[in-house]
Amino acid sequence: MQAKETKCPWCDEVIQPKEVTTEGKHGKIQELRCPKCDGIIKARLKDLPPI
Numbered sequence: 001m002q003a004k005e006t007k008c009p010w011c012d013e014v015i016q017p018k019e020v021t022t023e024g025k026h027g028k029i030q031e032l033r034c035p036k037c038d039g040i041i042k043a044r045l046k047d048l049p050p051i
């Protein structure tokens, strides 16, 4: 799936966000980052941890 072009709130450029997955304490976090300034556009939990 291709990420939509969006305007970066940090550097004010229209960019194609890159997807980065990081391991957090509460599971995997999927982040959308700006390729120009590396600012986080959006972040969400990828997998919910088992109860």
Ligand SMILES: [Zn+2]
Pocket (backbone or CB within 6 Å): 008, 009, 010, 011, 012, 013, 034, 035, 036, 037, 038, 039
């Ligand atoms: Zn940016």
